[in-house]
Amino acid sequence: MAVPAPAIEAADLSYDFGGGRGVFDLSFSVDRGEVLGWLGPNGAGKTTTMRLLTGLMRPRRGRVRLLGHDAWSGRERAHRILGYLPGEIGLPAESSGGAVLDLLAAMRGLRDRAYERSLVDRFELDLRAAPHCLSKGNRQKLGLVAALQHDPPVLLLDEPTSGFDPLMQERFVAWLLEEKRRGKAILLSSHQFSEVERTADRIAVLRQGRMVALAETGFLAQRDRRGYHLRFGGEADAQRFAAAYPAARVRGCTAEVEVQGPLRPLVDALAGLELLSLRERQQSLEDAFLRIYAAAGGEGA
Ligand SMILES: Nc1ncnc2c1ncn2[C@@H]1O[C@H](COP(=O)(O)OP(=O)(O)OP(=O)(O)O)[C@@H](O)[C@H]1O
Ligand SMILES: [Mg+2]
The missing domain is CATH 3.30.70.790 (UreE, C-terminal domain)
Structure with missing residues (x-):
């Protein structure tokens, strides 16, 4: 039987913005049922990597494969299999959170909304409020549900809990562990070390666009x-x-x-x-x- 391709596979991925900024020669993979923690200081290249993985930007060098298919030439497919929660969320200017989700569901041709409903309940999202009136944390929750309503198999989460209160952070960690058990492949960028330590199987550390460490979480923390x-x-x-x-x-x-x-x-x-x-x-x-x-x-x- 053929071994299934990794859910995310990046080889020599590079995008040079000039002046030493960008990402350079990143090679890594994420399997189904795995969380890869994507760490690095501000400006290290975490968001840029995620944008390259989504096909929003074309790599200057190297390539990305998602579930075995090229991310750039297969951008249409990528949108179906990816759930991308950007670090800075842009939401359609609708009158309520519910209208935002309805619009995105229509664009995605999504009829079964049971998964979306489970996310709304779990994160206690108020669908009646207008997006522009939401507090930071509640806006983040709406962004999360909007990005993941179609229950995609590959998740790219860029600082997903920024603005969450401690209770919501706990719920997020429990939810992420469940999604991992359901077989999702998850790339998680975060400045919350405890969140990464509790969920990630492996951790990559970026610095100035280059990967300076990639190891199992326990090994990196050197628990012994x-x-x-x-x-x-x-x-x-x-x-x-x-x-x-x-x-x-x-x-x-x-x-x-x-x-x-x-x-x-x-x-x-x-x-x-x-x-x-x-x-x-x-x-x-x-x-x-x-x-x-x-x-x-x-x-x-
Ligand atoms: N559109 C752009 N044009 C020029 N330079 C850019 C652009 N986007 C990002 N950069 C540069 O690329 C580098 C990586 O930025 P990136 O946003 O990926 O960092 P990050 O790791 O996500 O940081 P943070 O933790 O602050 O979110 C930075 O030096 C940034 O200034
Ligand atoms: Mg970022």
């Missing part, structure tokens, strides 16, 4: 690398610990250590010392993200 804060009964014990465990950073009665792998060497180094407290600090994705930026040449895009 833990930091500990230790407090000793006195400075003498802290110094004895430093002698037994040279990687420790000791200040007064306290020490900080990072451990990757087994804990035995740390436990052995503590034998016979008066340890008053031991606090663990797990490295978050945010730590990893900032570390990757720093390694790639400093802060900012």
